[in-house]
Amino acid sequence: MAVVWRQERGLPKEDKRTIALKRAEELKAHISDYLENQKNIPNGFEIQEAYSLAKSKLMQYFQASEQQWNNWRWQMANRVREADVLAQIAELSPEERAAVEKVGREYRWAVSPYYLALAMAGGQGGAIWMQAVPAIEEIKDCYGVEDPMGEEYTSPAPGITRRYPDRLIINVTNQCAMYCRHCQRRRNIGEIDVHKSRQVLEASLQYIRENKEIRDVLITGGDALLLSDRQIDWLLSELDKIPHVEIKRIGTRTPVTLPQRITPELCRILEKYPPIYINSQFNHPLEVTPEAKQACDMLTKAGVVLGNQAVLLKGVNNHPDVMKRLNQSLLKIRVRPYYIFHAKAVKGTRHFITGVDEGMAIMEQLRGYTSGLAVPTYIINAPNGYGKTPVLPQYVIENKNHQVTLRTWEKRIIPYQVNGKH
Incomplete structure (x- = not known):
């Protein structure tokens, strides 16, 4: 009876464990690329050595104690907001310093010492740096508007x-x-x-x-x-x-x-x-x-x-x-x-x-x-x-006569009876 039931539904004849093991291998294949790629996508816990070096450099520049560094009011009072200061701390080239200064004349900028240390640890031009440090592209934008949300x-x-x-x-x-x-x-x-x-x-x-x-x-x-x-x-x-x-x-x-x-x-x-x-x-x-x-x-x-x-x-x-x-x-x-x-x-x-x-x-x-x-x-x-x-990917391909045609996350196209009948 079980074999007949499976055949009627187009399911394989193997025993349940064999089917499960094959499915597990399929699923492992779906994540193998990510497991390899994530080695090159560190989080903040995994760059502590680089962060500590950058933090030490900033603390030395400001002659700050650990107690001061951990005080939010000290962090606010010592936000880096001048191109010359950033150039000294982060060792910018004259051209890089000039670009920051030029953008700063049009758009205000400031960054906490904590976040600057993180940006330095992540590398100049990296994902954290881009969010914190002015870029010359800012003053080349002639398409944006001041208040797009009205x-x-x-x-x-x-x-x-x-x-x-x-x-x-x-x-x-x-x-x-x-x-x-x-x-x-x-x-x-x-x-x-x-x-x-x-x-x-x-x-x-x-x-x-x-x-x-x-x-x-x-x-x-x-x-x-x-x-x-x-x-x-x-x-x-x-x-x-x-x-x-x-x-x-x-x-x-x-x-x-x-x-x-x-x-x-x-x-x-x-x-x-x-x-x-x-x-x-x-x-x-x-x-x-x-x-x-x-x-x-x-x-x-x-x-x-x-x-x-x-x-x-x-x-x-x-x-x-x-x-x-x-x-x-x-x-x-x-x-x-x-x-x-x-x-x-x-x-x-x-x-x-x-x-x-x-x-x-x-x-x-x-x-x-x-x-x-x-x-x-x-x-x-x-x-x-x-x-x-x-804005969502389209997972419902068709919906009529009590049947929905679904596209799964694996892009399988599967009919689904809304009323549960088969």
Whole structure:
């Protein structure tokens, strides 16, 4: 009877174990290339020797102690923001120094000593360096726009950006530990760091109080965790008092660019106002370091739920194996890959923008090839503030008469009876 059943369904006649062993060999073949390639895609734990050398060089330049290095305020006060300083520390050529200086006259830049050490360890021109150090391509971009998201047209109250029915953003600062070269809000960076005034924040809170459909509030910037502990405590407490606000979210890249900011004092504040969700932006496996893990461990112990919103960047992570290594490394430090954003057409960032086909190819090599926990959603932000649009490979080929024709992750075409009949 079993043999007849198998023959009717076109299945092999071998015993179950033989079939399973053959299938296991097929699956191993699917991952063999990645296992070989990942040897050339280190994460931050695997370049500690190079990082330590770069860190020592920076500490020597600044005459800094280990205690100072681990102090986030020292890191902020000593951000590298001048071409001459960068040239001395990183041994730039005169031409490289001149290029940084030229771009810096048009676009502000600054990088924390911690992240600069990581960039130096990863190599000049590498994935980390590209995100931190100005490139001459920035001033050659004549196609991008200042505000592709149309945020200025989606601000119904001071400090507020609203693009969805039940949630909104409070923009609290233009300050960051590092001004990412691909930043979507580089128009807001200006010449000085400015936190939003208490008056603006009060107006933002009042708008939320008056609109009872708002259940989800994202605090961002700039980097929201560069507010003082006192200001963060006050803002979270005010949101906590609003009955219809169910969750608070914080947008921050400090676990990546300034993990020293995650202090016991800050965690005690966050612990008081659950549920809090933090989305960071790790873009490359090298950013997943012991320091980043320590910061994420502290946040997790404070009850914070961690997610990651990577940006697809040419020369940084636009390869399936790099993105897979990143997402697998993030899961090891308890950060859930959430989104991959297609880079926006921001003025000065054209050299980072990939084709959508590259993003789709990455998604094809994630789904089925690694655990679902390591598969984020690929997102294109609709222009002019019309929101996030998921972009997915096509897995449903046909759907009619209670039968769906599926394309599996292995590109097998398989009919599926929706009602369960065969």
